[in-house]
Amino acid sequence: MTTDHLLRMSETPIELELSVQPSSQPESERGLQPPPLFQLPLPTQVPSDAHQQTQLQPELQLSESDPEHQHQAKPVCINYRRLLLLLLGFSLCAAILGLVYYMHHNHQKSNIQTDKVTPCVSPACQWASARLSMSADPFTQPCDYFLFTCGSDALSPDNGVRQRGQGIPGHPQNLKEKVVWTERRGQSKEREDRGLRKEKIPDRKTVLLQYLREILGSKSNDRLGSTAVQKAKGFYRSCLDTKSIETAGAEPFLTLIQKLGGWAVSGQWNRTDFNSTLSLLMRDYATFPFFNLYVGKDPNEIARGTTKRYIQIDQPDLLIPIEWNSRTLKSQAKTQTLRPFLAACQRYLALLGARPSSSMIHVGTFISLSSELAVTAAPLHYRLSKRQLYQRMTIRELQNRAPAIDWLRCLQAAFHPLPLIEDDHVLLHNYPYIVQMSRIIGIWLNKHELMTSGPVHTYMVLNLLHTLMPALDSRFSGTAKNLSMDLGDTEGVADRWKHCVLETERGFDNVLTHLLSERTAHREAEEIIQNIFSSFKSKLHELKWTDQKALQFVMKKVQSLTPRLWTTKEISSEAELDLLFSKVTVNTNSFFSNYVQLLSLWQKRRSRLLTEQAEAADILSVTPFLLGDELLFPMGMFTPPLFHPTFPRAMNYGVMGFLMAKDILHLILPDVYSQSETVHAVGECVWAHYLTVTEKTGRGTLSAAQQQEVWVQYSALQIALQAYHQSLKSNPSDTSISGLSDTPLFLTSFSQVHCDSDPYSEFMPLEPSFLITVICAQSDLCPTSLQCPNETQQHSLQTC
Template sequence: MARMNVALQELGHAMPNYKRATLQDEEGPEPAGDGSASPDSVEVGFRKGPGTLLSRLASRSQLELVLCAVAVSLALLLSVAVVTLAIQYRRGMPSLPDPSHSTCLTDACVRVASKILEALDTEMDPCQDFYQYSCGGWIKRNPLPNGRSKWSTFNSIWDQNQAIMKHLLENATFNSSSEAERKTQRYYLSCLKEQRIEELGSQPLMELIEKIGGWNITGSWNQTSFMEVLKSVSGTYRATPFFTVYVGADSKSSNSNIIQVDQSGLFLPSRDYYLNKTANERVLAAYLDYMVELGTLLGGTPEPTRLQMQQVLDFETQLANITVPQAERRDDEKIYHKMSIAELQLLAPAIDWLDYLSYALAPLELADTEPVVVYGDTYLQQVSDLINDTDRSILNNYLIWNLVQKTASSLDQRFETAQERLLETLYGTRKSCTPRWQTCISNTDDTLGFALGSLFVKATFDRDSKAIAEEMISEIRAAFEVSLDQLDWMDEKTRQAAKEKADAIYDMIGFPDFILDNKELDDVYDGYEVSEDSFFQNMLNFYNFSAKVMADQLRKPPNRDQWSMTPQTVNAYYLPTKNGIVFPAGILQAPFYARNHPKALNFGGIGVVMGHELTHAFDDQGREYDKEGNLRPWWQNSSLEAFKNRTACMTEQYGRYTVHSEKVNGRQTLGENIADNGGLKAAYNAYKSWLQKNGEEKRLPALGLTNHQLFFVGFAQVWCSVRTPESSHEGLVTDPHSPDKYRVIGTLSNSRDFVEHFGCPLGSPMNPGKHCEVW
C-alpha cells in the first residue's frame, strides 16, 4: 500500500521543481545538484549530508542536561530584563500596552520570553530593518559552526532530531518491533563501521564499474555499448545522466500514474556555475580537481585523467547550455507535453526509449504506444543531437562519472576528504567536524526514513499535537476564505471555484498511519536486503529496490495518503496533483509550535507555515491546478489578468533586493514569495479570529511587546540564519525561496497589519507606501 513512500525518497531530487512546493529548500548532501530541478521541497530544507550536519548533542540525556542548565540562566536573564525594561529602546513603536493587563509568568512563558529577548537587537529601529531587530542578537550569538555553510533554526531542530534518532538506534533492542526497524538499525550500524569501509577502500566501486563494462578513464572500458551502460547507470543504480525518469501522478489526470521524463545531468547545483565562467572560475577549477582526484583514486593516471575529465566538464557545460533555467519553467501548462514512447523516439532518437524504459521499469511490459509526459521537449531534442555529435569515449566517461558521483560518498575517507575540498570552494565551508554518527543518521533517513520515522514518532510525538494542528489549519483555511470574499479583483465564478479548492485541500499531519503498524511497515520494505557488514552494498541494494517500487506504481492509481517527506523532517509541503498539504512531526515543535506557548507565537510560527502551504495552492503554479489536482484552466480571463498584474508587483519588489551586490531573482522566487505573503496574512487573520472567540492572551514578561507585535516577531525569528557568501550565491541561483532576510522584510513591508502594530511611518523602509498583495 505505502511502498511508493520509499520510491519518492529516492526519487526526490529527480522530480521536477513544480511537483511540490515546500516551506524551505529541501537540500541534499552538498554538493546536492544533479543539474535537474530538485523538488521544491522540494526545500524544508537544510543541508543534510557529509560535511554539513554538525551537532553539539550526542544523546538525548545530554540535551536534557543542557536544558536544565539553561533554565537557571534564563531565570537570571529574565530578572535582569525586567529591571531594565523601562529603559529599553523602542524607537518607532507605539506606546506600551496598559501594564494592568496580566502577564504570563509560567516557566514556559519565562523561558520563551528570555529566548526571544536574546535574539532581538533592541538597538535597531524595527521600522528600519525588522530582520535585524528580530534576529540581530541571534546572529551575534550564533557564529557559523565549522563544516557548515548555513546555520538556522531549521538546522538546530534537525540536529536535535538526529541526536534523538542516534539514541534510539544505538540503544533499542527491537525484540518485538518490526523487521523494517531492525533493517534500519543494521543499515545505520553498517555505516558506522569505518574500519571495514577503510579496508575495502575503492574496491567496491571499481568492481561495480568493471561489472558495467569498465571506464575509459581507467583504461578498462571494453567498448560496452552506450545504451547498455546508460541502462545500468540510470535504470539499475538510479543516477540521472542526460535526463531523469520517474513514475508519478499525471498532472492532467491526477487519478492515474504515468511515466515522466525531465531534464537532468549536471553535477554542480545550477547551470549558472558552468556558463558564468568568470564569476565561478574557482568553483570550476575545484570541481575539475575533484573529478581528477576521484578518477585517480579509482585507478586512473593523473595526466590522462585530467585530460579526459576536462572533456567531461566541457560536455556538462554543453548540457548546461541547453538546460532551461528554472525561472523559465514556472508555467506548468506550457512545459507539459504528453506523447507516446513512439513519438518520444522521433523527438529524441539518440536513445532507444522503448528498450530503456522497458529495462528501467522491468518487469512491466511496455509498448511504443505507452503514454509519457515530457517536461522540456526542446531540451530532449537537443540532448539527443548532443549525444549523436559526441565521441563514444566521452559519453562513457560521462556516464560512469554520474555513477561515481552518486556512490563515492559510501567509500573510504579519501573520497570524503576530496569532497570536503570541493565543498570549501563551492559553499565556503571549512573542514568538517561532523561526527560519523551524524552522517550515518542522514544516510539512514534518506534510505529507510519511514522505518526510522516510526521510532522517532513513538518516542517523541505528542498525539494531541495532531488534533491541535488540525484545528489551526481549519482556522487558517477559514481566514483565507474570508479574504477571498474581500478581493475586489476576482470575479464571482473564479472566487467560488477558489473557495471550493481551499475547502478541498487535504491535510496530513505528523506522520502516515502505516508506520505504526508493524506488518504494513514491513511490507513497505519487503524485498530490500540489508547487511550490517556492507554499507556500499546496502546502498546499491536500495537503488535496485527503489527502482522496482517505482515500476510497481505505474499500473496503480496514486495513493492519496502517501508521503514524500519522512516524519522527522523539519519542513512542510504542498502537492498540487493531490491538492494536499503535509506537516511532518519534525516541524511541529518549538519555535514553530509548542502547546504551552502563547497563541501569538504558535500562529506566527506554525500558523504561518500552514498558511504558506495553503497559499501554494494559489501561487503562480499551484493556481493552474483545480480542486481535484488536475492541471486545467479554471480561471476567468479578467481575474487571471488581474492576478498576473499583482504578481508582477511582487516579482519587481523582490527583484530589487540584493545579497553581496547580487540580485534576488524575483521570477524564480515568485511562488514562494506569494506563499510567504499569503501565509502571513491568513495566519494573522486567524489569530485575530481566535482572539475574538477566546479573549486577549496574557503577555510575555520583559519584552514590552503586545501580543500582536509578538506574532510578527515570532514569525521573523523563525528565519534567523547565518551563511557563507558562497552559500548565499548558491541560494540565489538555485533556491526558489528568497533569502531568509527578505522572506521577513519583503513579507512584512507588504503587511498593513504589521505597519499598524509597529507604528512604522510612511516612507520608512518597512512601510515604503507600496504594498504588493495577491491574496
C-alpha cells in the same frame, strides 16, 4: 472665646496634603509596594513645617500684632492642632486598613489565578521553560526587539531602515546615549548585548531534520521493534561512521566497477554492451548519464481531473560547468572553469588508481563528449518560451527519433517490475536535446569505441562515481568541494548528521513516515488546523474589499477547501514495512554497500509513484500546500520546539499557529491582494509604527512586496491570537510555563520565532517580534506598555 468667634474658627478651611515619595523609601519597602496601576496614595511622613506655617499664618499674625489676644489665641491653636492630628490619625488608620484589605484581596486573587492555571511540568515544557529563560522578555525589554530587520538588504540605511542597534535609545551604537548605556550595563550585566546573543528557533526544515535525527539516533526498543526500523537506524549509524568510510577508501567503488565489466582506466575492460551497461546503471544505481527520468502528471490533463502519471524524460544534470549564451541561444562550457574542472577529473582518476600517463587521454575524451552534449542543453526559461515541456509521444515514436538508446529496454529496467510496452506514452521536456543526444552517442559509439580508451563507457563510469561519491571517503568529497569553490559556490557543506538524515529518507521514506506518524499528536494537530483556518476565514470578512463580488469570489474559493493533516495510508503496520524491506541487508560497518542498496530502493520508490493514485506524503515537507480542493498540512510541521501536545496551547498557537496562518495567507495572497484595499493600508500603518518608535519618522518607503509581507505577518499574528482565544472559549483551561500563561505566554512564544526561513522572508523589512508592539498599541491584551525604559517621548499610535 465668644460663640461667634468659635463659629468663625469652625468655618476656616482645613486642607490635608498627603505626600507620597516612594523614591525616598528603602529598597526593601519599595519591593513590597503593589503594582503601579493599583498603588494607593499612602501617608509616608507628617506635613512639613513650611506647610504648617502656611496653614497657621493668619493666627500667628494676629497674636504678634495684638498682645492682648496672645493668651486667648493659645487654646485656639491647641484645639486646631488637636483637630488636625485627629483627622490625620483617622486618615492614617483608614489608609493602613485599605492597604491591608488590598494586599489580602490581591493575595487571594493571585492565589485563585494560580489555582486556575496549572504549570506544565512535562519534559518538553521544562526544555521550553529553560529556552525562554535564556531569551529576552518582550515586555520587560521591548527595545531588544527593535534591533535588526529580517531582510538586511531589503532596504538600505539611506531609506530609513536601521542597521543592527542604530537609533535605539540606550544602545551602545547610539553615541548620544553612550553614557546612559554604560550606567545601565553596570546595573544589569545580564542584559549586556542581549539582542545580539538571543537565541532563535531554527528554520522549520532544520527543526524537522533535528527531530528525525533524534528518532534515528534513539536506541530504545531496537531489539524488540520492527526489523525495518532497525535497518533504517542501522543505515543512519553507518553513515555517521566516518572512520570506517575513511578506512575503506576507494576500494568499494573499484570492486563495483569490476562487477560492471571493468573500464579502460583500470586496464581491464570487457567492452560491455552500451545499452546493457546503461540499463544496469538506471535499474540498480539510479544513475542517468545521458537523460533524467521523472514521474508526474500531465498539466494538460489535471484540469480535466485526470490523475494518471507518466514517465517524464528530461535533459541530464551535466557534470561539466556550462553557461547559456543569449546571443547564439546555445549552452557552452565555461572557459574560465575548464581548468579547475580538468584538474578535478584528473584528481578523481588518480584516486581510482589511474596511471598518470594515460589519465589525460581519458579526461580529454570525457570533457570533449561532455561539451558536445552541453551544446544541445537549454535552461528552463528558454524551454518554457519555446513550449518544449510536456511533449507527448509513445515509446515507439521516441525509439524512431532517437535510435541510439534502447528506450523500451532502459525504461523497463528503470521501472522494474512494472510492465511497459512500446505504445505507452512518455512526456519529453527537451525534445531537441534528446534527438541531438542520440545522434552524438551514435557517432561516438561508431568512431571512438574502437579506441582502447572506451570514452562513452568511461563517461558512464564517471557519472556513476558522481552518484556514489557521498558513500566514499573524504578525498573525493574534498575534491568536489574545492571544485565548487573554484566555480564560485560559497555555500558551506552540510553537517554530517544532516546529510545522513537526508540520505536515510531517500531509501527508508516509508519507515520514517511511520515513525513520524507514531509521534505526531494527530488530535491536537487537527484541532489547531481547524481553529486557524476558521479564524483565517473570519479575517477575510474584516478586510475592505473593492466590491462585494470580490469578497464572494475569494470566499467561494476558500469555502471549497478542506483543511486536514497530511497523512499516508499506504503503510499501516510494522509488518508491512518489514515485508517491504525484507530483502535489504544493512551492514553497520560498510556504508558503501548500504548506500548501493539505498539507490536500488530509491529506484523502486520511483516505480511506485508511476502506479499510485493518491499523493504520497512527503515527510520532508514543512509547509501546507493545495492539492485539488484540499489544504494539506504535513506531519513534519508539528514537531518540537515549534509544536508539542504537552505545551500550553498559548505556546502552540503563538508559534505554530502564527506560522500556519502565514502560510495560508501566502497561498491565498494573489487573490486577496488584487481584490482588497486593506493590504496597503495595514502595511503602511505597521511601518509607521516602526518608523515612529525607531525615531525615523518621515523616512523610508516600502515596496509593494514589502507591504504585502508586513500585512501577511501582522494578519497572521492576529489570526493566531484570535484562534487561541476561540479555543479558550470551548476549553477555558490552559497550562502555564515559566510563570506565563494566556496572552502574555502567546506573545512571548511568538517573539521566539524571529525571521522564519521561507521564500518571502527577504521582503520582511522589520523584525517580526516588533509586531507585538503594534498589537499592544491601545490594547488591553498586554500586561504593560511597551516603551523603551529611557525613551522620553510617549508615542500615541493608532491601531492598525
